[in-house]
Amino acid sequence: MNSKLNGFFKNYSNILLLLLGIFIGSLVGLFFPQIVEQLKPVGDIFLNLLFTAVIPLIFFAIASAVAGIDQKQRLGHLLSTMMLVFLMTIIAAAVFTIFCVWLFPIGNPTVDVTKAGPLLDQAKQESWGEQVVSFVTVSEFNQLLSREHMLAFIIFSFLVGISALRSGEAGEPFRQFLYAGNEVMKHLLIYVMKVAPIGLGAYFAYQVGTVGPQLFGIYAKPMAIYYGGGLVYFFSFFSIYAFMGGGRKGVMRFWRNNILPSLTAISTCSSIAVIPSNLEAAKKISIPESVANVVIPLGASLHKDGSAMSSIIKIAVAFALIGRPFMELDTLLLALGLTILVSIVAGGIPNGGYVGELLMISAYHLPVEAIPAVMIIGTLVDPMATLLNATGDTVAALLVSKWVKK
Template sequence: MSILSNGFFKNYSNILLLLAGIFIGSLVGLFARDVVIYLKPLGDIFLNLLFTAVIPLIFFAIASAVANIDQSQKLGRILSVMMIVFVSMVLIAAIVTIIAVWLFPFNDNLATKGAANVALGDDHLGWGDRLVGFLTVSEFNQLLSREHMLAFIIFSFLVGIASLRSGEAGEPFRKLLHSGNEVMKTLLGFVMKLAPIGLGAYFAYQVGTVGPQLFGIYAKPLGVYYLVGLFYFLVFFSLYAFIAKGKKGIGIFWKANILPSITAVSTCSSIAVIPPNLEAAKKIGIPESIANVVIPLGASLHKDGSSMSSIIKIAVAFSLIGRPFMEPDTLLLALGLTVLVSIVAGGIPNGGYIGEMLMISAYSLPVEAIPAVMIIGTLVDPMATLLNATGDTVAAMVVNKWIKR
C-alpha cells in the first residue's frame, strides 16, 4: 500500500500541486476579491518567465525538427497532411457550433450598454500591409516578440530547411539546434516548478475580476459556447484519438492531456501550453520529428476554439442588429472566416481582436457590434484556449497516423 501511495505521488505530484494551487486561488478569487490585485504580480512574474523561455524553445524545437527530419518522412508530406488535418478540424468545430446556434438561437435584444470601448489600432493600414506585417518583420529583433509569433515560426522553419539543405557543412549547426532544444526543454522544466504558485495567483485574479461578468447580459451566448465547447472537447477529441490509435488512443490521450488542459485554462495562452503539449506528445508516442513541427505551428495555425467563438460572435452581432444568421451565404462566409481567424488569432491572452475586426469588416457590420464581440471574445478565452491548445496534440496524433500510412 505504501509503495502504491509513493508511486502515485511520484507520478502525479506536479499535477496535484498545480490543482491545489488553482483550487486555493479560486477560493481567494471568490471570497477575497480585494486581495487578488496583490496576487496578480506573482502570476505575471511566472507568465513572463514562461513566455521568455518559450520563444527560444519554439525556435530550437521547430528548426531542429526540420533540420534533423527523417528522410523517410519528407517535410512536404508532413506539412500537407498537417494542414489538411488543421483545416478539417477547424471546419468541423465551426459546423458543430452552427448546429448549436440553430438549436439554441440568440434573442435579438442583447444589450451593448456598458461595453468597454476598445482601441482598434492600425485601421489606416491596407490589407496588403497587414498581410506583410503578419507574415514578416522588418528587423530581426522584432522576431523575438510574441506579438510576431507567426513571423518567428516562419523564420525558425526556414532556418531548419536551410540547415537540412546544407548537407555535411551544416552538420555542426544541426547538432547545435538539437542541443539547444534539449537545453531549452530543461529550462522550461525549471520554470514549470513555479506553476502551482504562479498559476494559482493568476487564476485567483481571473476568478476575482472576470468571473462575476459571466452571469451578465451575455449569459446565453456564453452558456451555448461553453456547453458546445465542452461537448466538442470530450466527444470529438476522443473521436480524433480513436481515429489515430483506436480504443487505446482515447485513454492514452486523456491521460497525457491533463497538464496541458490545466495550463490552457489557467493561462489563456496557446503559446504557454506548447511545453506541456510537447511532453504529452512524447508520452503518447508521437515522434519528435512530427510533434516538434505540428504542435508549435498549431499554436498559431490551428484553433478549434477560435473557430467556434467566431461563429458565436457572428451570431451575436447579427442578433444585435436584427439580421438573420441562418442564411446560406452568411454561413458559407462564416466558415471561410473561421479558417482565417484560426490563423489570425495569436497564441497570447485576448489575442483574437484582429480576427474580430476581420469578421466585422467582412460582413460590413456597424461599429455598435464591436464592443459585443470584444466582450464575448474575452469571456470565452479560457474554453477557447483549452480547445485551441490541447487540440494540437490530438491533431499531431492524427497527422502521425496518416504519415505512417
C-alpha cells in the same frame, strides 16, 4: 498557498482587470446615465488606437511568419498533412458551433447598437463576384491601409512574406526587418491593450447608459452555448480524433495524458504555456518526436479549434445585436472563411482575437459599436477557448502521425 495565488493573479490579471473595467463601466451606465456622454470619448480613443495599431501589426506578423518558413523539402509531406488536419478540425469546430447556434438560437433582442454612435459606411448592393473582388483586392496601394480592406491587406502580407522567403541571400536584410518589425508591433499592441479596461469600461458605460440594462441579456445565452458546446466538442470530438489516430488505445492514452495540459491551459489561458506539457504528453501517447516537435509548436499559433468556435459565436451575437438574420447561406459561408482565417492568422498575435473581431466588423460592414460586445464575449470564453486550442494540438499530432505513416 501565496505562490499559487500570485500565479493565479499573474495569469489572469489582464482578464480580471478587463472584467473589472467592464463591471465598473456597467455600474456607471446604470446609475449615472447622465455622465456617459462625457465618457464616450475615452472609449473612442481606445478603439482608434486599436484600429491604427492593428494594420502594421498584421503585416509584420504574417509577412515575418511566412518569410521564416523552413524550406527543407523533407518537411513538405509532414507540413501538408499537418495543415490538412488543422483545416479539417477548425472547420469541424466551426460547423458544430453553427449547429449549436441553429439548435439554440440567440434571437434578436430589442437592443439597437446602431443608436450608440456612427455606422461604418454601408456597402452598396453588389453581385457575388464584385463582392469577392472587393474583399480580396483593392485598386490602389493606399486603400490597403484601411481596416475596411483587411482581407486584401492580409493577402498582400502573405505575398510579401513569400517574396521575402524566395529572395535568397539578397532578401536577408528585408527578412530581418520583418522580424524586428513584428517584435516592435507586438509590444505596441500590448501597450495599447493595457488601457483596454479603461477604454472598454467607458464604452460599455455609454452602451448601458444609452440602450439600458437589456444589453446584458445578450450575454447569458451565448456563454451557455459556448461553454456547453465546448465541453461536448472537447470530450466527443477529441475522442473521435484520438480514435482515428490510434484506435481505442489511442483514445485511452490521449485522455490519460491530457490531464496536465488541460489544467495548464485553464490556469494560464496561454497556448504557448501548454507546449511543454503537450510535448511530454505526446511522448507518453507514443507520438513520434519528429511529428510532435513540429506539429505542437506550430499548432500553438496555427491551430485553434476554440477560437474557431468563439468566432462563430461572436458573429452570431453581433448579428443578433443589430437584428440581422445569421442563418443565411452567404453569411454562413463568409463566417466559415473568416473563422479559418482568424484561427490561423491571429494565433501569433497578442490579443489576436481582437484582430478577428475587427476583420469581422469590416467584412460584414457591421456597426463599430458592435466591437465592445464581441470583445467581451472573447474575454469571457478565454479559458475554454485556450483549453480547446491548446489540447487540440496533441490530438492533431496523433492524427498527423497516423496519416504520415500511411
